[in-house]
Amino acid sequence: MIKTEELIKGFKTAEARWARFGPYYAMFPFKFAFDIVKKYSKKGDYIIDPFAGRYSSIYAGAVLKRNGLGIEINPVGWLYGIAKIHPANKKDVAGRLFEIYRKRNYYSLNKMPEFFRMCYCDEVLKFLLAARKCLDWKKNNVDATLMSIILVYLHAKLGEGLSNQMRMTKSMGINYAVEWWKKNNMTKPPEINPYELIMKKINWRYEKGKPNIAESRVVLGDSINELKIIASESNAKKFSLLFTSPPYYSITDYYADQWLRLWLLGGAENAQSLKEKHKRRFSNKQEYCDLIDNVFGLCSKIMKDNSTVYVRTDRREFTLKTTLNILKKHFPNHKIKTINRELKIYTKTQTKLFGDKSMKPGEVDIILES
Numbered sequence: 001m002i003k004t005e006e007l008i009k010g011f012k013t014a015e016a017r018w019a020r021f022g023p024y025y026a027m028f029p030f031k032f033a034f035d036i037v038k039k040y041s042k043k044g045d046y047i048i049d050p051f052a053g054r055y056s057s058i059y060a061g062a063v064l065k066r067n068g069l070g071i072e073i074n075p076v077g078w079l080y081g082i083a084k085i086h087p088a089n090k091k092d093v094a095g096r097l098f099e100i101y102r103k104r105n106y107y108s109l110n111k112m113p114e115f116f117r118m119c120y121c122d123e124v125l126k127f128l129l130a131a132r133k134c135l136d137w138k139k140n141n142v143d144a145t146l147m148s149i150i151l152v153y154l155h156a157k158l159g160e161g162l163s164n165q166m167r168m169t170k171s172m173g174i175n176y177a178v179e180w181w182k183k184n185n186m187t188k189p190p191e192i193n194p195y196e197l198i199m200k201k202i203n204w205r206y207e208k209g210k211p212n213i214a215e216s217r218v219v220l221g222d223s224i225n226e227l228k229i230i231a232s233e234s235n236a237k238k239f240s241l242l243f244t245s246p247p248y249y250s251i252t253d254y255y256a257d258q259w260l261r262l263w264l265l266g267g268a269e270n271a272q273s274l275k276e277k278h279k280r281r282f283s284n285k286q287e288y289c290d291l292i293d294n295v296f297g298l299c300s301k302i303m304k305d306n307s308t309v310y311v312r313t314d315r316r317e318f319t320l321k322t323t324l325n326i327l328k329k330h331f332p333n334h335k336i337k338t339i340n341r342e343l344k345i346y347t348k349t350q351t352k353l354f355g356d357k358s359m360k361p362g363e364v365d366i367i368l369e370s
Contacts, residue, residue: 014208015063018087021205022080022152023169024054028245028312033060036243040308040367041066045240048302050223050295055081057243062213069239071219071226074254076151076261078220079137083148085216090206092142093149094199096135100146101195103130113269115174118181119155120189124162127194128154132264138220149201151261162197164189171260174270224291227298236302241310246295246323248314249288285318293326300330309334309368312341320364327368334368341365 011017019030033056041047047061052070054077061068062085072078087093104126109117116125128150137147155166165186166172172180181187219226230236247254255262263269303309309331313323328336341363 012208015211015213017205017208018084018211019056019059019063021084022054022077022148024077024080028053028056030056030060033057033243034064036310037061037064037066037241040243040310041241046238047241047243048239048299049242049244050227050299051244051246052081052218053077053245055084055218058216058218059084059211059213061241061243062216063211065214066241067214068216069219069230070216071221071223073220073222074258075137075220075265076258078218079144079148079151079265081218082141082144084211085213085218086141086145087206087210088142088145090202093146094202096142096146097195097198097202100130100134101127103134104194106130107133113174115178116269118178118187118189119164119166120162121191124189124192124194128162128264132266137265147265149205150198151264153198153201154261154264158190162192162194170257224294224298227295227302231298231301237304239299239303239307241308242299242303243310245312246292249285249316249319249322288319289322289326292323293329296326296330303331305333306370308370309366311366312363313366315340315362315364324366327366331368334370336366336368339365339367 011020037047037057037060041061041064043065045061045066047058047066047068049055049057049068049070052058052072055070055072058068058070058081068085070081072081104123107126107129109122109125109129112125120128131147131150135143135147137144150162153161155161155163155171156168158165161168164181165184166177259267259270299309309327311323311327313319324336324338
């Protein structure tokens with residue numbers, strides 16, 4: 001059994017190396033995820049996270065030999081979960097990388113917008129167009145693993161990824177990025193061989209092997225629809241721990257924030273908020289209430305009677321009160337307590353982990369035990 005301390009210290013084991021996979025704007029600190037799974041579950045238990053993000057909760061459970069089910073509506077987070085929990089064999093991933101790289105010259109750059117020509121050198125941009133067209137990431141595990149690795153390094157600081165100077169976690173807006181590059185005399189992107197860079201990242205990621213983890217399910221979809229299916233299964237009432245962090249009301253738009261990675265997955269060539277339900281910023285209070293109510297209501301149908309519910313949420317009054325009232329409604333026989341999480345406990349909030357320095361009202365953990 002790997003110790004949590006080994007994960008904190010660095011990258012000495014496969015479990016530690018894959019634990020940090022996938023930059024995401026809001027996510028559980030991985031030490032926190034391991035601590036909660038250890039405290040509120042035991043080996044062989046089933047854990048569910050209906051807002052899985054990059055699957056830190058499910059990965060922690062899998063490393064600690066709990067069986068997990070995570071649901072995520074954003075394909076970027078889902079792919080990070082696939083790579084961590086079901087990584088393909090290194091040899092197959094490396095071979096597929098070479099195949100995609102060889103196809104790069106089939107693609108023309110004539111119609112590519114100014115942003116892309118400033119962000120990526122020709123060699124990288126042709127490679128990305130080949131990956132965008134040819135990787136069957138929804139159905140093929142090798143392609144999903146490779147796409148996940150490319151997504152991680154799609155944009156980052158100079159020398160760390162495939163792009164011109166950018167933040168790693170959040171995709172910059174087109175106009176902002178172009179103006180910033182022009183202002184800082186960085187309109188010419190760095191010359192990078194994408195095959196060599198991604199192969200180097202693959203070698204490092206697999207250097208300690210693949211993580212030794214329990215079987216877990218990684219689901220892409222809307223939690224309401226997926227939970228209805230799960231609740232209809234004959235052995236549905238088996239989950240011992242519900243461990244999640246729902247989206248915070250009117251905080252951020254995860255699709256707009258990840259627009260460049262979503263472009264690589266076949267999306268639009270610009271940052272935009274999607275019109276599809278549950279794929280945009282939650283600025284409508286009734287829609288937000290309905291989402292939380294439906295998800296936790298469906299979860300209550302698949303939890304054991306002696307289950308634990310652990311929810312991290314926003315400290316602002318509307319989000320906190322809404323979440324508390326809905327949890328009380330669906331888990332009326334559970335005892336409830338709350339913990340205000342100060343920065344000194346885990347040093348950084350979820351949204352501060354990758355460069356968000358704006359002031360936050362803080363977060364609250366809600367724990368319900370039977």
